Amino acid sequence: MVATLEIRNLHASVDGDEEMILRGLDLTVKKGEIHALMGPNGSGKSTLANVLMGNSAYEVREGEVLLDGENLLDLEPDERSRAGLFLAFQYPVAIPGVTLGNFLRHAINARMKAEDPDSKGMPIPKFARLMREKMTQLQIDHSFAGRYLNDGFSGGEKKRAEVLQMAVLEPEIAVMDETDSGLDIDALRIVADGVNALTGPNMGALVITHYQRMLNYIKPDYVHVLYGGKIVESGGPELALELEEKGYEWIRERHEALAQAEA
Amino acid sequence: MAVIRRRSALPQAPSYTLADVHALSDAHDEPQWLRARRAAAWAIYQDTPMPYQEEEWRRTDYRHIRWDEAERLTQANGATAAAVPGKNLAPLTGDEQGGLLVIVDGKVVRSELADELCRQGVIFTDLQTAAREHETLVEPHLMTRAVRPADGKFAALHAALWDYGVFAYVPRGKIAELPLHVVCYSTRAGAALGHVLVVAEDNAQATMQVEYASAESAAQSAYIGATELIVGDAGNLRYVSLQDWNRETFEFSHQRGIVGRDAQLDWVNGVMGSRLTKAFIEVDAVGTGASARVSGFFFADRDQFFDLDTQQNHHAPLTNTDLLFKGAARDRARTLWQGMIKSLPQMQRIDGYQVCRNLLLSNEARMDSIPGLEIEADDVACSHAATFGTLEEEPIYYLMSRGITRPQAQLMIIEGFFDELLQRIPFERVRRRLMNEIEAKIIG
Numbered sequence: 001m002v003a004t005l006e007i008r009n010l011h012a013s014v015d016g017d018e019e020m021i022l023r024g025l026d027l028t029v030k031k032g033e034i035h036a037l038m039g040p041n042g043s044g045k046s047t048l049a050n051v052l053m054g055n056s057a058y059e060v061r062e063g064e065v066l067l068d069g070e071n072l073l074d075l076e077p078d079e080r081s082r083a084g085l086f087l088a089f090q091y092p093v094a095i096p097g098v099t100l101g102n103f104l105r106h107a108i109n110a111r112m113k114a115e116d117p118d119s120k121g122m123p124i125p126k127f128a129r130l131m132r133e134k135m136t137q138l139q140i141d142h143s144f145a146g147r148y149l150n151d152g153f154s155g156g157e158k159k160r161a162e163v164l165q166m167a168v169l170e171p172e173i174a175v176m177d178e179t180d181s182g183l184d185i186d187a188l189r190i191v192a193d194g195v196n197a198l199t200g201p202n203m204g205a206l207v208i209t210h211y212q213r214m215l216n217y218i219k220p221d222y223v224h225v226l227y228g229g230k231i232v233e234s235g236g237p238e239l240a241l242e243l244e245e246k247g248y249e250w251i252r253e254r255h256e257a258l259a260q261a262e263a
Numbered sequence: 264m265a266v267i268r269r270r271s272a273l274p275q276a277p278s279y280t281l282a283d284v285h286a287l288s289d290a291h292d293e294p295q296w297l298r299a300r301r302a303a304a305w306a307i308y309q310d311t312p313m314p315y316q317e318e319e320w321r322r323t324d325y326r327h328i329r330w331d332e333a334e335r336l337t338q339a340n341g342a343t344a345a346a347v348p349g350k351n352l353a354p355l356t357g358d359e360q361g362g363l364l365v366i367v368d369g370k371v372v373r374s375e376l377a378d379e380l381c382r383q384g385v386i387f388t389d390l391q392t393a394a395r396e397h398e399t400l401v402e403p404h405l406m407t408r409a410v411r412p413a414d415g416k417f418a419a420l421h422a423a424l425w426d427y428g429v430f431a432y433v434p435r436g437k438i439a440e441l442p443l444h445v446v447c448y449s450t451r452a453g454a455a456l457g458h459v460l461v462v463a464e465d466n467a468q469a470t471m472q473v474e475y476a477s478a479e480s481a482a483q484s485a486y487i488g489a490t491e492l493i494v495g496d497a498g499n500l501r502y503v504s505l506q507d508w509n510r511e512t513f514e515f516s517h518q519r520g521i522v523g524r525d526a527q528l529d530w531v532n533g534v535m536g537s538r539l540t541k542a543f544i545e546v547d548a549v550g551t552g553a554s555a556r557v558s559g560f561f562f563a564d565r566d567q568f569f570d571l572d573t574q575q576n577h578h579a580p581l582t583n584t585d586l587l588f589k590g591a592a593r594d595r596a597r598t599l600w601q602g603m604i605k606s607l608p609q610m611q612r613i614d615g616y617q618v619c620r621n622l623l624l625s626n627e628a629r630m631d632s633i634p635g636l637e638i639e640a641d642d643v644a645c646s647h648a649a650t651f652g653t654l655e656e657e658p659i660y661y662l663m664s665r666g667i668t669r670p671q672a673q674l675m676i677i678e679g680f681f682d683e684l685l686q687r688i689p690f691e692r693v694r695r696r697l698m699n700e701i702e703a704k705i706i707g
Contacts, residue, residue: 053664056656081666093661097679106675107665114666148679165665 003031003068003084003172005052005204010063011229012051020061021047023229031172031204036215036240038208039226040248045208046090048226049177053087054080067173081107082114084172088162088179094150100161101131101145104168111169134167138194156187163194174198175206180214192217212244227251228259274313274326277334277420277454277485281305284423291391296402304412304422311416322599322631323541323570328513333485335453336426339370342450351446351474355690361441361470362387362431367448369427369455383437385469390428390458400432404462409491409519414543417515421456421489428458433467435495442690443471452482452511458489461502465495465523470689472503476536483511486537490518494526496550501529503688507536507700510565514540520557524550524579531687534561534569535700545574548582548613559588560684560697562704563596563628570599577606577613586617589684591677593624593704601633602647608639615645622680623653624705670706677705 005028012022021044029035039045051058052065054077065072072080095103109121122130131145140160150158159179166174176195180188195218199205207218215223215237223240225233227248232255233239243251284305288298314320344352344365354360361380364387365373371389380387386397394401406412412422427447433439447457463469477484486508494500500520508514514537520528534540546555561569575584584604592598604615615638621630632649654673662672681701685694 053660055660076669077660077663078666078668078672081664087664089661089664093658095658095661095676095679097682098675103662103665103667103675106662106667106671110666110668110671169665 003204004066005029005085005173005206006066007052008064008066010048010051010065011061012047012058013061015057015059021229022051024063025226025230027206027224027231029173029204029206032201033222034199034205034207034218034220036207036209036220036223037226038210038212038223038240038243040252041210043226044229045210045226046177049087049090049175049208052085052175053077078110081169081171082111086166086169086171086174088159088166088174088176090177090179090181092150092158092162094148094153096148096151098149099146100149100164103149104131104165107165107169130168134164137197138164138167139190140164155182156184159183159187159191160194163191167194167198171203173204173206175208177208178210179207180209180211188214189217212240215240225251227255274315275328275330276313277330279334279420279424283336287424287426292395293391294395294398296398297394297405300406301423304406304419307412308416308419308423311419314416319543319572319601320541323539323568325513325539325541328485329483332452333454333483333513337368337449337451337453337455339368340451342367342372344372346450346478347446347448348476350696351448351476353692355442355444355472355693359441360444361439362443363446364389364429364444365446365448366427366429366457368450377441380439380441383439384434385437385439386430386432387443388430390425390430390460393430397430397432400462401430401460404491404493405460406489406491409493409521409547410489410517414517417487418489418517421458421487421517424487425456425458425489427455428460429473431459431461431469431471433463433469435464436466438468439470443469445471445473447473447475449477449484452480452484454485454487456487458491460491460493461500462493463495463498463500466497467495468499470501472505472690472693474505474507476507477509477512479509480511483513484509486512486514486516488514488516490516492520492528492530494520494522494528496523496526498523498526500527501689503531503533503690503693505533505535505697506540509536510538510567512537514542516540516542518542518544520546520555522546522548522550522553522555525552526550526554528555529687530555530557531684532557532559533697534559534571535704537567537569539568541570541572543572543574545576546584547576547578548584549578551579552581553579554583555585556687557584557586558684558687559590560681561588561590561598562701563590563592563598564704564707565594565596567596568598571601573600573602573617575604575615575617577604577610577615580611580613582610583614584616587684588619589622589681590619590630591622591624591680592628592630595625595627597629599631599633600649601635603635603637604645604647605637606640606643610640611642613640613643613645615643616647618648618650620680621649621651622677623651624677674702674705678702
């Protein structure tokens with residue numbers, strides 16, 4: 001069976017808040033597919049990313065999220081990760097004192113232990129080889145592994161570190177939350193090359209972005225527009241170009257008119 | 264079990280007498296100058312009230328000490344190095360030690376010094392032996408320059424009654440490449456009055472680590488100690504002190520480094536054990552261009568109480584002191600750091616820095632930090648800071664999003680907090696061991 005992320009009628013708010021941010025979102029992402037999710041500020045893009053990963057600052061009010069039929073909403077973030085979900089953070093957190101290499105080794109070992117409680121984890125030489133291979137592939141300086149996680153990283157370095165983590169952990173489905181924000185064009189190309197190298201038959205991706213720019217480098221199979229907490233338009237790559245050309249205003253107008261008509 | 268504590272208003276004093284001082288001098292066949300010095304210290308001790316409510320002691324209540332148990336001067340009863348945990352005895356680096364001195368219940372049970380260091384004229388022996396055999400080297404330094412009997416009640420008591428010690432000496436211009444390693448271990452409850460005197464002469468270099476630990480005991484103990492680090496002009500001393508007393512030990516210690524012209528002292532102090540620790544940790548930059556880095560880490564749990572009182576004294580121009588302490592507290596533990604940077608008038612172009620970073624791991628724990636400056640010069644760069652944090656959800660969530668479990672994520676963040684400090688310890692093996700000890704405190 002092809003790994004599939006299914007989001008059904010998802011309603012969510014900030015924890016403790018009355019106001020609903022996601023209001024009945026439906027989306028299915030299969031392994032091997034690249035979906036772009038676009039939308040204006042405040043449409044709920046980042047909320048979706050955080051709800052999928054299980055950030056406790058958000059509360060799911062209704063709906064379900066399944067990964068290969070398993071309900072992710074019952075799982076803690078670490079269990080979701082081990083089930084095959086990955087989130088590339090928009091704002092990766094700096095953790096002083098924990099090196100990127102050590103962190104990723106723990107992440108891999110946590111997976112091995114979850115599968116086999118007696119596992120001793122990946123031998124260090126094997127892990128070092130894996131890191132070198134992935135860093136070379138992503139054109140990342142090998143000294144990166146010895147630096148404290150995101151501590152003092154530039155915006156571009158943080159995003160590259162996110163892509164490196166994705167490459168090492170090999171998720172089934174990756175959600176990329178505005179990975180293009182804060183990147184200059186060179187960094188954007190490197191990050192996009194990395195994503196392109198990783199997607200394919202072994203991984204599906206949900207690329208969340210405000211701008212079409214990223215989609216010059218990562219070619220989506222499907223483009224969706226999020227507005228008012230639900231997906232209001234879906235199409236092929238041409239939809240992204242249309243948004244680039246016309247902006248989000250026409251979406252706003254069309255759906256406000258629809259909402260009024262419904263009311 | 265209900266514990267009823269009877270507390271009088273003022274702290275009780277131990278019941279030592281001048282006869283104890285004399286008995287000690289007799290037992291070790293001490294030279295006259297040392298006998299006189301002990302007697303003089305005893306007089307200061309008698310004239311000094313037990314500390315209570317003075318500024319440095321205001322937040323430290325030690326009245327729950329039971330002196331009837333804690334004051335008993337320990338007598339070695341045949342325990343050997345076999346009583347000491349293997350982790351304390353392991354070489355600091357590689358397979359060889361520059362020197363190893365193991366003191367159990369106040370008695371030297373192992374004493375080794377590499378031939379290479381012997382040939383250079385390095386002395387590494389117990390203080391009583393040194394006081395007899397190397398009088399001219401010990402007498403000028405022993406409690407005359409760094410820690411002095413007049414520094415406080417416990418400094419005076421220590422000067423009168425210190426009952427074991429270490430003397431490490433590196434002659435002028437000699438470089439002791441291999442590290443010197445001291446382990447002080449107590450198998451029995453009671454009083455330990457240990458002294459460390461390190462003298463690195465002009466242009467000499469040395470690295471030394473001293474570890475303090477004791478076997479579990481239900482009875483109380485007191486460690487009334489002193490550490491004196493004397494670094495001559497253009498000398499260089501790296502010194503690591505690790506304290507892991509049992510949970511019924513009360514430590515009252517004075518520790519002071521004296522740093523000469525263009526000399527460097529790199530000092531790391533770790534406090535993990537004891538029930539209560541009150542430590543005065545001071546550096547005096549006495550020569551132009553002297554530089555000292557003072558680092559401390561502490562982790563208090565259960566009902567531990569640590570009070571670390573640091574002082575950076577700039578007695579010469581162009582001196583630099585850099586202090587970083589990092590600590591955590593959990594359960595009902597309490598920690599206190601009080602820091603002070605002082606400069607004499609007209610000591611221009613000095614650079615003093617102090618910061619204490621606190622990680623609070625439970626609502627019942629309490630951590631205080633009180634930085635201070637007393638600067639009487641104008642061309643100076645002095646700054647201080649104290650920070651307080653708790654375990655935040657955001658980094659935990661980030662680590663968990665990569666498959667790491669919540670307890671493991673918390674562990675990694677706390678260890679990361681200490682990593683910067685442990686990196687200042689020059690021995691990889693010791694760093695790893697300390698990380699395990701920190702881990703045990705987090706999990707325990």
